[in-house]
Amino acid sequence: MRPDRPTADEMLEAVEEFLRDKVMPAVTGHLNFHARVAANVIASVRREIGQSPDIEQDQRGRLMALLGHDGEWEALNRELCEDIRAGRNSLDDPALLEHLRQVAVENLGVDNPKYSAYARLKG
């Protein structure tokens, strides 16, 4: 990310504010609903930009421990999925379950942390 001001997050924040504070009060019906959806999309992209570096590092570390070798995040994730699908690991493995719980928390923390399951699963 460029070190310039305004930052990417500050730019997106301005768009989010514009949608919530200017567009939404000025329109009704479907356009109002879609303006709200658009503002929520901007908010989740801001969370993703902010949280992604940490999430990638954490997930990669957990995946390397589960799979027993090094690799890129995406490739490791794909390999884990294939292992699960092929029945190569036990569904009762506590380390696997803990990794999946954390993945679900990480994804939902970006996409919609207000959803009721987030607080429950995060613990």
Next chain:
Amino acid sequence: MAGGNIDAALDAATRKYLSATGIADLKRLSAGASQETWSFDAPTADGLQELILRRAPGGVPESRSTAIGQVREARLIQICHNHGVKAPNVRYVLQPEDGLGVGFVMDRVAGETLAPRVLRDDLYADARTKMAGQCGEAAASIHDVPMDELDFLEEITPQQQWQNTWNAYEKYFLDWSPSPVFDYALRWLKERVPARDRVTLVHGDFRNGNIIWGPEGLRTILDWEIAHFGDPMEDLAWICINSWRFGSIDKPVGGFGRREDMFEGYEKVSGIKVDPERVKFWEIFGSLRWGITCRSMAFTHLTGHDRSVERPAIGRRSSECEADLMILLGRN
């Protein structure tokens, strides 16, 4: 015919089929992706008829493979209504010469479908104590409709349900990015697919949001477009998935009630004992299926068929289902 200009054609059709003297107060109620819903009134010799038009978007029949189409949906709703199921009364089915496309007109039932109001408004406080039991009773009445009158419906066995969901996962996830949570759930379910046992009419989308409520409770069940023959426990599970609890996570039935009360209502009407483990299988299945459906909506957007800001946003809601699945499957 275009989506907006239906006044004259609907006026003519309602005069023809219901001997009305005209129509009034035509309003579009929803812009559902698979169905258009319009509200209107029609004065007749028997008084003012309060009506709903349901038709394919723009009057063009839909191509969704799981949907039964508006004409069969109308037949199904009428048969259910005749058997005492809380389904709307169908008044007439559109014919090609009506120039309104594919759809039907039914009686409009007053009440509330918006789940957040039903879950929070004082008006429904009394009803909320009874709704779970009423849902069980209503589901039992759906599952009791004689199947020989419904020979236009197809059966989806538990094994086929799993296979259909796997096919959708393959299409919407594997070519892009797989979800380890969904892969886990798919395997967990695959190892536990229940044997084909009791087969009945299944509503298929029985949930808070597709029910009209009054202060006394359940009035009418809507949206029969994915009805099929299958495992009746699908219906008892679908209404429990967390996506349809609208924030009230600790009230599994629709955000308003307890499973035990729904099962009791079901057993009272059907005389059949509910197996909670079987319902749990279908609840996990339902969360997974909804998560994959969410992603499919982003797919529709990304492949350019129907671009909107809403579709990619819904696509990301698949992570809500990942979290629901890990609550259901995890050890916490």
